[in-house]
Amino acid sequence: MVNITIDKEKHDVEAGITVMQACEHVGIEIPRFCYHERLSIAGNCRMCLVDIERSPKPVASCAMPVAEGMVINTNTPDVHKMRKGVMEFLLINHPLDCPICDQGGECDLQDQAMGFGWDRSRYHENKRAVKDKDFGPLIKTTMTRCIHCTRCVRFATEIAGVPELGATGRGENTEIGTYIEKAISSELSGNMIDLCPVGALTNAPYAFHARSWELKKTESIDVMDALGSNIRVDARGPEVMRILPRLNDEVNEEWISDKTRFACDGLRRQRLDRPYVRKNGKLKEASWDSAFTTIAHFAQELKGDQIGAIAGDLADCESMTALKDLMTAMGTNNIDCRQDGAKLDSGIRASYLFNSTTPGIDRASAMLLIGANTRFDVPVLNARIRKRWTRGSCEIGYIGQQADLTYPVTHLGDGPAALKTLLNGRGPFAKVMRTAERPMIIIGSDAITRPDGAAVLALARQVAVKYEVVTSDWNGFNVLQRAASRVGGLDLGFVPGRGGLDVAGILSGAVDGSIKMVYLLGADEVDTTKFGNAFIIYQGHHGDAGAQRADVILPGAAYTEKNATYVNIDGRVQLTRLAVYPPGDAREDWTIIRALSEFTKHTLPYDNLRQLRARMVQLNSNFLNVDQAVPALWQDFGTEGHIKDTPFESKINNYYMTDPISRASETMAHCTEVFLRGEDRKTPANG
């Protein structure tokens, strides 16, 4: 601790922190543009100047470490004059286009100009003009507004791991850009929009659609990947206008992936807004009553085991609970939430969780990625792994198809053979794992969705035991889920009961006629051409693959339209909140199943969310622990068996389109064209 004086008050602060941090600790805000706590210190905007006694010149507080006996003044006439001066310099070349700037109303420069600026300009010279850059379909640039804080450059280099941005030229000719025309090839690029303190980088799809002050802000949870990033949904009227990250160090720090941020325009397209019933081979609009009656009529002829239910990747825990209870009441055990065919055991929580939790990555001392292309599975988590790697002394091994993960990895092989080599203590990575204090294993969906997935999981567990990945105070065995609903579904036991069929069983049963009715709860990623003549009920929010095959469509709510529970990879129970109402006749998902249960004469015993959540707690007490990741007990799991030595194939071939919402999104379609097909991004639509 060091003793310092800030504005005539004495304070004890931690040694090694900067003057700006010290001021922040004692509650004094220092204006800044270039400084950001998650990026390296640049010290080039000069806005944070303070006066330190016995220092001949003003000091940039963001880059100055505190020292014993320092006397800091942040509120003297001199300091005010400095700030005014710096502000005036920054505004020399900044255009006065706030009325037509999308950043207006949430702009650091605008706010600080109000606080520290002059009310008029003393300059008559022309302002500098800079050619706009092409950063791809997600980021709109107005480089004339850039004040060269280099936050975007540092973000791309340090956090996203794609060193493509830089400051070229010198003095008045300095420009931020890629220098050679290219779109930013990162799945986290949207965060630069948040980081930009001015309106130089703005949200391209959202451009000129709304002003920040006319939006209703709702704090919620993302479902585009399994991390459950904390988000803020900004809506105007019935439309979700944009999605922004919320701060949560336990989950997403303050980043979100591009799919999370930009797929929200998919919420407005291809929506199911009324029930449909198939008549004479064609889907016809119907009332809720007739849809439910049709289902009840068909179901009453069936025996329990002729019915199956599959929950999709975006299903919330409430609707899965209701559907599970309904299916049980109808006498079937054929339910499954693992539409990707993952061989995971819902009985043992440690076998499907990211046990070390996301913040645990920061403590790992070596990592082994097995069939986990973290960059596309969960980009924000990948950034956290990268952060761990940049801090040094953490080697990362990778088993799977060659991939650029934005940090160097030791590629150990393509398939399970490499894992066996490691189990035998051979190969270059064995020593790393043996000597690491807290080794970590991350096994991805690509490894456990194979037919021999259970055996691969067992093999990975053996490796974990051999290298002491699990100790009394560290559990480094992690399963990386890809779907937002998966952990919740497994927690609820939405898996085949005794003698029940899994997804593959339901599909083959539908083909051979032993399964006559299948209830798809937002399940679009199963092969819908393989349902034979079965009667298909599709409940969901988008007219995607499942709805096209359906005999009855029940329109549900998307994640922004309901108060629902999701469990993230760490086993953290998180709640989404209703930001806008579902369109048309669509309803919150669990209420649909509750209503249907009356028609099928199996009325479910809950009438409101509170009673339903009490039922969820009955199924798994973990649902009591909202916003907490409760560690799971380490047990035996996986089934040893024959493992085919084929490579772990990545099932994500297009990161930008993985679920019904992103498949309906125009922005994501545009990204697909630019980043996957490399097509010219200058379409007539966006000039």
Add this chain to the structure above:
Amino acid sequence: MRESGKEFSFNEDTEAMVQSTIAKYPKGWEASAVMPLLDLAQRQNHGWLSKEAIDYVSQRLNMPPIRVYEVATFYTMYNLEPIGKHHVEVCTNLPCWLRGSDDIVAACEKALNITMGETTEDKTFTLSHAECLGACVNAPMMQIDDEYYEDLDTASTISIIDALKAGKTPKNGSQSARFSCEPATGLTSLKHQEALLKSEGNGGSL
């Protein structure tokens, strides 16, 4: 930045210098050699850096290309466009300007029949401004390739350029009678004291 359309790699002579330059920096810090390597690349590539040359340097030093573009665009000594065989850079900063750099610029323009920033048709000369080159005591001055030419006037400027045109090597340094940067009006300091001491005839201490 321009593409030359030709692949670039260091030739044998440059390669030796590249090796010794990189060897000056600790292992893992090879990127420190970026500026000397760009200079070597520019010398080999007829005085300018093509995109291919910059990309080659970035590969050699295992740096992201943008990091090298940043360096190459920051310093005016790296030429990002093709230039003539001789690069005539006239200092036009304050001390040189006070001592008549405008005349020198005019003389160059006349002798080469081009204006500032241009290259002669035969691609022999490129004329450009230079910021202070630190030879103010011998102002006005200009730099041609690696040599300084100082204490210029219209006549000496034209004669230097004519000599280069004729393929000769003109005398570098001060073009006036003085040696290096000795006082223009002859030696004064100490000499003056010597005379003073003599005239007083004491030969003793000051």
